[in-house]
Amino acid sequence: MTPVLDVRSLRKHFPIRTGMLGRVSGHVKAVDDVSFTIDRGETLSLVGESGCGKTTTSRCILRAIAPTAGEILFQGNDIAQLQRKDLRPLRRQMQMIFQDPFSSLNPRMTISEIIGEPLLVNGMTNNAERNARVAELLTLVQLPTAYMNRFPHAFSGGQRQRIGIARALALHPSLIVADEPVSALDVSVQAQIVNLLIELQDRLGLAILFVAHDLSVVKHVSHRVAVMYVGRIVELAPTRTLFATPRHPYTEALLSAVPVPDPRRRASRIVLEGDVADPSNPPTGCHFHPRCRYATDRCKVETPPLVEVAPGHAVRCLRTDEIALGSVTPPQN
Amino acid sequence: MSEAVAENRVAVATQRQLIWWRFRKHKLALISAGIVLAFYLVAAFADSIAYTEPFDTQAARSYIPPQPIRWFDANGNFHPQVFALKGKRDPRTFKLAYAPDPNEPRDVVLFAHGYGYKLFGLFPTDRHLLGVSDGKPQDALFLLGTDQLGRDVFSRLVLATQTSLTIGLVGVAMSLLLGVLLGGISGLHGGWLDLGIQRLIEILRSIPTIPLWMGLAAAVPNTWSSQRVYFAITIIISLIGWTELARVVRGRFLALREEDFITAAELCGASRLRIIFKHMVPSFLSHIIAAVSLALPAMIISETTLSFLGLGLRPPAISWGVLLQDAQNLQTLGLAPWLLVVALPVIVVILAFNFLGDGLRDAADPYG
Structure with a gap:
């Protein structure tokens, strides 16, 4: 079976222009050789620190921006270099859920207009028909259909996010890109939204690309996790494997930052020194070596390839077989 | 119950309603909106509100101070009147001085006939908001006095409002x-x-x-x-x-x-x-x-x-700036301080516009 989404060697380099004439003096390699697949009904999480290229990757996939190189096979068709008008029929198949539930809804439109917009611009011009579909979608995201004529300002953050989800589902998409969909919400509301997403995925067989930095949420929703660092995937593994046996020092450091709800366990947090490397001038060799506590001289010169260490578990580290890394035991639930 | 209804009303309020609700709370802006509207009404009906032909000069009537309307007659009845002016020669300076003469009362009437003009530049008419019953208004009605050339300041001010607000x-x-x-x-x-x-x-x-x-x-x-x-x-x-x-x-x-x-x-x-x-x-x-x-x-x-x-603008055009030009020197101001009254509408309308603009700007983004 072909995966819903198959990303191959995706690159996005932003040129840095300087001076009056805008001469290109360098490139920010926001996304550098990223590959992964997502199947129907599967959630892949993309995690990493701010500025590691998660959001750029997701925007490239949605073709909100044009990638520099690589292939994006969406249901078997390469959409990486398609023109705007050729993209339109495919657009309805992939939708996005935004991070900020306040700026993602136009405050000047009613809920039925907001959810109905994708339907309207894709040719469902009959008002009654459209309203019926909007009501159906509101029920799907567990909001009362009586709220249809309200404006976004009358809703809480969690309710707005449900509206955003309803809009994303309006055109029966097969892929949903969720860019930090719960990080702007209260913890109690986060759980509701995450559970709604899981439920909708089961029911509609959605493929979800879940971009996040909160690992406890990621552990709950995703089937597989890709860890990104300075534009590259450093580790890609099934969720349980990644959390139990991380094979990359960066993953280990990220996992050690997850709070464990157990007062008897002493936190053994690995604090990373320094900032995320500058993607316009990344370190030589392994991009992570200046912050890595296992780094040797070899790491400074040799660029590690992404190697499959176990079925479905790929790591980009030269010393992955030499070092023993700590893990986070999944809480019993 | 009523609280729930109010909440519901806000929930389905359109942007326009929200802006209006917020603007309504800004009392100063609301009053200013009224003032600006009133000024533009004056501008639209300038010739009807003016009662004397604004270019009508007469040296004899120069620098007549403002004359009030007397609302009650000698018997205490409501009967708005003005007194026609009568010239008297000053025995020492031989200067002709005009003063209201109580023996020559004129009734003030609404919608009187006066000089001819075209309303909105289209409809020829000679009706004016104010006038006097017998005789011409330029001999009796001086609400804001006259200038050096004997032109009525009130009528000129009204026409200046039209020019200044629309140009x-x-x-x-x-x-x-x-x-x-x-x-x-x-x-x-x-x-x-x-x-x-x-x-x-x-x-x-x-x-x-x-x-x-x-x-x-x-x-x-x-x-x-x-x-x-x-x-x-x-x-x-x-x-x-x-x-x-x-x-x-x-x-x-x-x-x-x-x-x-x-x-x-x-x-x-x-x-x-x-x-x-x-x-x-x-x-x-x-x-x-x-x-x-x-x-x-x-x-x-x-x-x-x-x-x-x-x-x-330069004379003979009439605008606030042109009228203020008359009040430029100290001598005139000493002799005819009422010429400075033109500054008042300028200040009022500018302030009103600014408060209105502030109110609109605050209300403009009801979601902020």
Whole structure:
């Protein structure tokens, strides 16, 4: 079976222009050789620190921006270099859920207009028909259909996010890109939204690309996790494997930052020194070596390839077989 | 129960309603809106409100102080009257001095016949809001006195209001059009076009206004009437005045382009035109209205200032600045302080416009 989404060697380099004439003096390699697949009904999480290229990757996939190189096979068709008008029929198949539930809804439109917009611009011009579909979608995201004529300002953050989800589902998409969909919400509301997403995925067989930095949420929703660092995937593994046996020092450091709800366990947090490397001038060799506590001289010169260490578990580290890394035991639930 | 109803009303309130509700709370702006409206009503019906032909001069009537309307007659009945003036020779200076003569009362009547004019420039009529029953109003009615040439100050003030409030409108409208158009192109297209427009704005903004006015005032053909000259200048000024608005519009477009709800509309396949007119324009329309309500008083004050300096409108045209020119020297002020009354409507209308603009700007973004 072909995966819903198959990303191959995706690159996005932003040129840095300087001076009056805008001469290109360098490139920010926001996304550098990223590959992964997502199947129907599967959630892949993309995690990493701010500025590691998660959001750029997701925007490239949605073709909100044009990638520099690589292939994006969406249901078997390469959409990486398609023109705007050729993209339109495919657009309805992939939708996005935004991070900020306040700026993602136009405050000047009613809920039925907001959810109905994708339907309207894709040719469902009959008002009654459209309203019926909007009501159906509101029920799907567990909001009362009586709220249809309200404006976004009358809703809480969690309710707005449900509206955003309803809009994303309006055109029966097969892929949903969720860019930090719960990080702007209260913890109690986060759980509701995450559970709604899981439920909708089961029911509609959605493929979800879940971009996040909160690992406890990621552990709950995703089937597989890709860890990104300075534009590259450093580790890609099934969720349980990644959390139990991380094979990359960066993953280990990220996992050690997850709070464990157990007062008897002493936190053994690995604090990373320094900032995320500058993607316009990344370190030589392994991009992570200046912050890595296992780094040797070899790491400074040799660029590690992404190697499959176990079925479905790929790591980009030269010393992955030499070092023993700590893990986070999944809480019993 | 009533609380729930109120909540519901807010939930389904449109943007316009929210703006109005917020604007309503700003009492000063609400009052100012009333004042501005009243001023424009005066401007629209200027000739009807004036009672004396504003160019009618008579040396004998020069510098007559304001005369009040006497509301009650000698018997204490309500009977508005004015006293006709009678000249008496001062026995020492031999100067003819005019004073109201109680023996010659004239009834003040509404909708009286007076000088002929065209209402809105279309309907010929000679009805005026005020007049006197027998005799001509120019011999009896002096609500704000007269100037050196014996012209009635009230009537001239009313006609000056018409000129001063309307002459800037075309200029502001042109600035608006240019500003929205060029600012929109700059913000939406970006790239080299944006770069070019921004540099053009910077050059235009660095031109000092007053020397430009002086140059232009000298450059237009001297066969033109002073109103036409001024009109030409306001249009040229508007060719510079659009820069401010263009920057605002560009900034809004740039900010909106990054908004998530715009991306959402793009992702669901909405056309570019739909995004611009359905999503972007409505969200800064209110800002434009506020910007215009602040641009109009600027235009009015510049007319008044320049006319006062002799660069804008010149007599025989009537405007606030021209009328204030009469009050330019100390001697006149000592002799006829009522000529300074023209400053009052200028101050009131500018303040009203500013408060109105503030109120509109605060109410413009009800979601902020």
